Amino acid sequence: MxxxxxxxxxxxxxxxxxxxxxxxxxxxxxxxxxxxxxxxxxxxxxxxxxxxxxxxxxxxxxxxxxxxxxxxxxxxxxxxxxxxxxxxxxxxxxxxxxxxxxxxxxxxxxxxxxxxxxxxxxxxxxxxxxxxxxxxxxxxxxxxxxxxxxxxxxxxxxxxxxxxxxxxxxxxxxxxxxxxxVLANGHAERVIRAIHALREQFSEPVRIEDLAAIAQLSPSAFHRQFKALTSMTPLQYQKQLRLLEARHLMVSGAANAESAAYQVGYESPTQFSREYSRMFGAPPRRDVATLPATAA
The missing domain is CATH 2.60.120 (Jelly Rolls)
Structure with a gap:
């Protein structure tokens, strides 16, 4: 065989x-x-x-x-x-x-x-x-x-x-x-710890100073090394996490567009819809209507 x-x-x-x-x-x-x-x-x-x-x-x-x-x-x-x-x-x-x-x-x-x-x-x-x-x-x-x-x-x-x-x-x-x-005391590993913290609290307002403290770096050094590691800024990273989670909530039927926006940390449904359309190419309701439930 x-x-x-x-x-x-x-x-x-x-x-x-x-x-x-x-x-x-x-x-x-x-x-x-x-x-x-x-x-x-x-x-x-x-x-x-x-x-x-x-x-x-x-x-x-x-x-x-x-x-x-x-x-x-x-x-x-x-x-x-x-x-x-x-x-x-x-x-x-x-x-x-x-x-x-x-x-x-x-x-x-x-x-x-x-x-x-x-x-x-x-x-x-x-x-x-x-x-x-x-x-x-x-x-x-x-x-x-x-x-x-x-x-x-x-x-x-x-x-x-x-x-x-x-x-x-x-x-x-x-x-x-x-x-x-993978080194426990390396710069990258400390930045990864900050990424995990951001991942766990992505719906909360992000403060670069708090993330930098986790990484034991100055805010400017943290911002630079975060971007070197992920190719995006902490705010861009958080935005993508929020929009991906909102999409998951809507596709799974756990929330409509407005409630999903609030659950992932947006205060304005209008801003949510605008940024969602920019990332996925269509407004939330229209985008989710084209996706199978398996996408959740």
């Missing part, structure tokens, strides 16, 4: 009634599939390795655009809103993707156990980059995916493969960038 990454993802998604993304029995492992090129969609990327097995994709984080295709992977080290689209797919050769979510605690443990760990870069780098998907890293992902066929082995083997994957990322060509994002 064929056992390549494309073969396994195709076989598994063929057998699933659910639309993409498709969850697997392996914790943190998700498959993506699209038989057609897609319009851009707004979503929140979590820290993960986003592998393209077949086809091609484009993701935009703030002002930074990343194109990646079969044989490449997008590495996301910080939870960030983005605009993403499938740019190469067809019914005969669908877009196939594999998402492996990172556990930054495990990443940190692996780094601490490396005899000569990578030296983190001195300044905060962008939390997203594209890398070639080959060699040991590709072997790890293939073995992780193959575990789907031996579910009893998943609890024992999957954590070991995940640790190995972290090792190859940390000792690979982008090891210094990854190291800067």
């Amino acid at each position: 064929p056992n390549t990454l494309v073969d396994i993802v195709t076989r598994y998604t063929d057998a699933q009634p659910a639309q993409s993304p498709v969850e697997t029995p392996v914790p943190g492992l998700t498959f993506l599939r699209s038989d057609h090129r897609k319009h851009p969609s707004h979503l929140i990327f979590k820290p993960a390795l986003c592998v393209v097995a077949q086809g091609a994709k484009r993701s935009t984080f703030g002002g930074q655009r990343f194109d990646y295709k079969a044989g490449q992977a997008l590495v996301v080290s910080v939870e960030t809103p983005a605009l993403s689209r499938v740019v190469k797919a067809s019914p005969t050769e669908p877009y196939l993707g594999v998402i492996v979510e990172f556990d930054l605690t495990v990443m940190r443990e692996v780094m601490e156990s490396i005899e000569a760990p990578p030296r983190p870069v001195s300044s905060v780098q962008h939390g997203v980059f594209v890398t070639h998907f080959q060699g040991n890293m590709a072997d790890c992902v293939l073995r992780l995916v193959r575990l789907i066929d031996t579910p009893k082995a998943i609890p024992m083997i999957a954590p070991m493969i995940m640790r190995e994957l972290c090792y190859w990322l940390l000792t690979g060509p982008h090891g210094s960038e990854v190291a800067g994002l």
Whole structure:
């Protein structure tokens, strides 16, 4: 039986009634599939390795655009809103993707156990980059995916493969960038803590001074490093979180446009509608009417 990454993802998604993304029995492992090129969609990327097995994709984080295709992977080290689209797919050769979510605690443990760990870069780098998907890293992902066929082995083997994957990322060509994002006392890690605080309280008014204090930086340095990491300002980041959550509330039927606006922190429904239209290309009611419930 064929056992390549494309073969396994195709076989598994063929057998699933659910639309993409498709969850697997392996914790943190998700498959993506699209038989057609897609319009851009707004979503929140979590820290993960986003592998393209077949086809091609484009993701935009703030002002930074990343194109990646079969044989490449997008590495996301910080939870960030983005605009993403499938740019190469067809019914005969669908877009196939594999998402492996990172556990930054495990990443940190692996780094601490490396005899000569990578030296983190001195300044905060962008939390997203594209890398070639080959060699040991590709072997790890293939073995992780193959575990789907031996579910009893998943609890024992999957954590070991995940640790190995972290090792190859940390000792690979982008090891210094990854190291800067997992060190408990690094600038990037402190900025990430502030991002988590913003994420948890996105409906509240944001004060740069408070976020900077969490990151142990001056407001100007924090603003600069936040933008370096996410390609957007804290206010832009918060706005995207608010609008994505409002869209989720409306699509799921939990709120109408006005109540969703207030729930995510807007004081003016008019301002909400204006900014929603700018981000999604249509006013809230019209946009939500075109979306399936699965978009929630």
